[in-house]
Amino acid sequence: MSAEMSLASGQQPIPSFETLASLRKALSQLPQGDTRAAEAAAAREGMLTKPPGSLGRLEQTVAWLARWQGRYPPAMDRPQTCVFAGNHGIAEAGVSAYPPVVTEQMVLNFERGGAAINQLSAELGASMTVIPLDLARPVKNFLHAPAMTESEFLKAFNAGMHAVRPDASILCPGEMGIGNTTSASALCLALLGGPAVEWCGRGSGVSDDVLKRKAEIISEAVERHRESIDDGLDALRILGGREIAAMAGAILAARLLSIPVMLDGFICSAAALALYCSGVDPLAHCMVGHASMEPGHRRLLAHLGLRPLLDLDLRLGEGTGAVLGAILAKAALRCHLGMATFAEAGVDSGAA
Ligand SMILES: Cc1cc2ncn([C@H]3O[C@H](COP(=O)(O)O)[C@@H](O)[C@H]3O)c2cc1C
Numbered sequence: 001m002s003a004e005m006s007l008a009s010g011q012q013p014i015p016s017f018e019t020l021a022s023l024r025k026a027l028s029q030l031p032q033g034d035t036r037a038a039e040a041a042a043a044r045e046g047m048l049t050k051p052p053g054s055l056g057r058l059e060q061t062v063a064w065l066a067r068w069q070g071r072y073p074p075a076m077d078r079p080q081t082c083v084f085a086g087n088h089g090i091a092e093a094g095v096s097a098y099p100p101v102v103t104e105q106m107v108l109n110f111e112r113g114g115a116a117i118n119q120l121s122a123e124l125g126a127s128m129t130v131i132p133l134d135l136a137r138p139v140k141n142f143l144h145a146p147a148m149t150e151s152e153f154l155k156a157f158n159a160g161m162h163a164v165r166p167d168a169s170i171l172c173p174g175e176m177g178i179g180n181t182t183s184a185s186a187l188c189l190a191l192l193g194g195p196a197v198e199w200c201g202r203g204s205g206v207s208d209d210v211l212k213r214k215a216e217i218i219s220e221a222v223e224r225h226r227e228s229i230d231d232g233l234d235a236l237r238i239l240g241g242r243e244i245a246a247m248a249g250a251i252l253a254a255r256l257l258s259i260p261v262m263l264d265g266f267i268c269s270a271a272a273l274a275l276y277c278s279g280v281d282p283l284a285h286c287m288v289g290h291a292s293m294e295p296g297h298r299r300l301l302a303h304l305g306l307r308p309l310l311d312l313d314l315r316l317g318e319g320t321g322a323v324l325g326a327i328l329a330k331a332a333l334r335c336h337l338g339m340a341t342f343a344e345a346g347v348d349s350g351a352a
């Protein structure tokens with residue numbers, strides 16, 4: 001059976017974008033969620049043996065799953081983690097506590113099952129897709145030139161789109177790329193403004209001096225490219241990296257395939273920001289798993305209007321916070337499907 005035929009009826013196959021213009025057009029006319037499925041979830045919540053609303057955001061999470069899977073009841077039987085890896089020219093400016101070779105070494109570690117994201121994905125019952133993106137050719141140092149050409153950018157974006165399994169119940173995007181917190185900070189500064197220092201953090205654990213230097217670097221880079229950046233996709237091409245572009249592609253593909261997305265930390269959310277600044281409500285199908293220790297993350301989430309599910313002092317990336325959020329979503333759905341109603345349990349449903 002061809003990939004096209006294996007899609008559920010009514011679903012279009014995932015496109016490959018050949019121009020930024022066609023991608024911009026797609027981002028302006030996205031499918032909306034299924035309000036009736038969300039209402040069906042809310043109706044059952046009201047009948048379950050608990051005071052109305054007492055499972056708080058777990059209840060809303062089930063309605064969100066139903067809305068964006070486009071069905072009631074929703075399922076969590078096929079979660080997918082996608083970890084994208086890319087290398088960054090900006091790493092030569094000494095902005096990370098680790099050398100760029102660690103990106104490739106960690107890809108091997110992901111493939112052998114030895115990373116944190118492997119353990120958390122196993123706990124969730126998720127399949128884990130690892131996509132190294134042209135690691136031998138880092139994107140250009142954005143201090144001196146745009147990180148990617150349009151065709152390099154679209155290749156990475158399309159790779160992200162095609163990594164998403166059409167039958168996934170939820171998508172957890174993650175990344176690995178030494179130097180990529182600097183790239184994410186630059187994206188935030190270019191698209192949201194404000195003092196550069198407020199978008200910078202220690203990433204993999206840099207010193208005070210390097211932290212200061214990160215802020216200078218992103219100010220200088222954003223100043224240099226300002227005239228060329230009109231929207232989020234321009235910023236992503238010029239200041240991003242292949243793995244960040246691929247996460248953006250995966251988030252868009254999920255929307256087209258009726259798959260809800262649990263966002264991860266600062267870098268994943270910066271990829272989402274690029275879409276947010278280039279489309280019409282392109283993150284409506286996204287929740288965010290956690291608030292990262294990277295200080296720009298909370299500021300960024302406030303701009304996106306997203307409230308993290310967890311606050312665990314994580315500062316890892318890889319999709320770890322996304323998968324932890326998805327574990328909560330799975331627990332929420334178990335309550336929703338497994339609990340008895342007041343009528344079934346013979347429990348009085350409250351004061352008349
Ligand atoms: C062993 C190791 C595993 C990681 N897993 C995720 N990251 C995280 O750290 C990197 C970003 O930090 P910076 O911008 O300071 O380089 C990314 O690769 C990110 O996913 C890791 C970093 C290291 C060193």
Ligand SMILES: O=C(O)c1cccnc1
Nearest residue numbers: 265266267292315316317
């Ligand atoms: O929040 C993140 O995604 C993050 C933070 C530090 C290092 N790597 C990733």
